[in-house]
Amino acid sequence: MTAQQIAVPDLVDPKSHLDHDMIEVWRRLRAEEPVYRHPAAAGRPGFWVISRHDDVARILRDDERFTSERGNVLATMLQGGDTGAGRMLAVTDGRHHTDLRSLLLQAFAPRALKDVTLRVRGLVRTLLTEAAERGECDFAKDIASVIPLETICDLLAVPVSDRREVLRLTKSALASDYESPGSDVDRMARGEILLYFTDLLRQRRRRPGTDPISLMATAEVGGRRLGDDDIVLNCYSLIMGGDETSRLSMIGAVRALVENPDQWRALKNREVTVESAGEEVLRWTTPTMHFGRSALVDVPVGERTIASGDLVTLWFTSANRDERAFSEPDRFDLSRSPNKHLSLGYGRHFCLGAHLGRVEINAMLDGLRTFVDDIEQTGPGRHIYSNFLSGMSSLPVTLKAAPARGADWQE
Numbered sequence: 001m002t003a004q005q006i007a008v009p010d011l012v013d014p015k016s017h018l019d020h021d022m023i024e025v026w027r028r029l030r031a032e033e034p035v036y037r038h039p040a041a042a043g044r045p046g047f048w049v050i051s052r053h054d055d056v057a058r059i060l061r062d063d064e065r066f067t068s069e070r071g072n073v074l075a076t077m078l079q080g081g082d083t084g085a086g087r088m089l090a091v092t093d094g095r096h097h098t099d100l101r102s103l104l105l106q107a108f109a110p111r112a113l114k115d116v117t118l119r120v121r122g123l124v125r126t127l128l129t130e131a132a133e134r135g136e137c138d139f140a141k142d143i144a145s146v147i148p149l150e151t152i153c154d155l156l157a158v159p160v161s162d163r164r165e166v167l168r169l170t171k172s173a174l175a176s177d178y179e180s181p182g183s184d185v186d187r188m189a190r191g192e193i194l195l196y197f198t199d200l201l202r203q204r205r206r207r208p209g210t211d212p213i214s215l216m217a218t219a220e221v222g223g224r225r226l227g228d229d230d231i232v233l234n235c236y237s238l239i240m241g242g243d244e245t246s247r248l249s250m251i252g253a254v255r256a257l258v259e260n261p262d263q264w265r266a267l268k269n270r271e272v273t274v275e276s277a278g279e280e281v282l283r284w285t286t287p288t289m290h291f292g293r294s295a296l297v298d299v300p301v302g303e304r305t306i307a308s309g310d311l312v313t314l315w316f317t318s319a320n321r322d323e324r325a326f327s328e329p330d331r332f333d334l335s336r337s338p339n340k341h342l343s344l345g346y347g348r349h350f351c352l353g354a355h356l357g358r359v360e361i362n363a364m365l366d367g368l369r370t371f372v373d374d375i376e377q378t379g380p381g382r383h384i385y386s387n388f389l390s391g392m393s394s395l396p397v398t399l400k401a402a403p404a405r406g407a408d409w410q411e
């Protein structure tokens with residue numbers, strides 16, 4: 001059976017990911033064409049589609065034969081590259097990547113995030129208790145959209161008075177809520193974010209603190225100071241990388257808990273740990289559907305050979321449901337163990353914000369089981385529109401307040 005018969009939709013078109021039964025498409029690709037050649041179309045090249053867990057993990061680990069420097073998502077790879085290549089962490093390889101990553105890790109290591117963690121928990125408590133008092137809310141807009149951005153702004157020490165504007169700009173720059181992404185407004189928003197961080201960087205150069213912007217402004221990386229453009233690009237990637245992903249996971253968690261009342265009860269009755277639940281939420285929601293690489297040499301994968309220079313897309317959304325890696329992959333099981341999901345990547349480019357993302361998701365799960373007695377979805381909700389991110393931008397729910405709130409809550 002070939003993929004033509006499987007009827008693989010155009011994976012570049014954001015609509016395909018909503019209009020098709022992608023769970024079935026991925027299941028068949030994994031079984032019948034795990035290394036699939038996506039055809040070229042209207043001025044854009046073809047690319048490989050890797051759908052099995054072990055192939056995705058092997059390629060993520062193989063930074064000798066695959067590079068991120070020609071882009072790491074479909075949008076930039078198909079355009080011929082990323083303007084941040086060799087400067088922005090996620091699209092930089094080799095020595096500079098290692099040096100820059102070790103610098104930034106100083107701000108992202110669990111020990112450095114202690115205060116930020118406390119603030120996340122405080123925010124979760126306030127938002128959930130207020131929403132439960134009101135009864136009805138849009139979980140995506142009123143709760144989940146606040147936490148990641150506030151948290152990354154805390155980490156970057158963005159002044160509180162600027163945050164509403166930063167949120168507006170990041171939403172506009174990603175434009176995944178709407179059906180016509182890539183407008184001039186979005187491009188302007190991107191430019192405005194870069195300008196905003198250029199300004200903040202100037203202030204940090206004058207008065208450095210301990211945040212990642214100050215770290216990048218004052219440290220030497222590989223024996224030289226980073227230029228303003230490099231620092232601003234990395235700020236942009238931190239805010240983009242840290243905002244939508246955790247937000248989509250939290251929204252997806254609530255949706256999954258509504259759809260799986262047995263798992264909500266297991267969480268509520270503390271039959272599962274928050275840590276194990278958080279990992280299953282990451283697997284189930286897979287906020288970034290794919291990342292990508294370019295081959296530096298010819299590489300055989302399965303029965304095919306990926307030629308030097310070819311673009312390769314790695315579909316986490318499929319790998320995380322691979323029946324070869326997970327038992328009953330289509331079951332949302334908060335006690336799943338082992339749970340080797342790839343939602344945070346693997347290898348050298350493993351998510352820099354993994355601990356922070358987990359802190360946010362786990363605090364939300366802990367908050368829900370502590371402050372909320374029951375969750376009911378009150379309207380249809382809205383899916384985002386993207387070939388990269390997956391999840392919902394609106395999820396109307398009623399949260400019923402738990403009677404004995406907060407006895408088990410630690411801040």
Ligand code: HEM
Nearest residue numbers: 072089090241242245246291343344345349351352353357
């Ligand atoms: C890398 C997902 C949260 C910043 C990655 C990668 C994935 C990922 C899959 C690997 C990309 C690749 O291999 O090309 C997620 C998910 C998150 C999350 C699902 C939340 C649930 C965060 C947060 C931040 C962040 C909170 C920062 C505030 C980054 C950065 C990289 C990265 C800078 C590049 C690391 C490198 O290239 O060394 N993320 N992320 N992420 N993530 Fe995250």
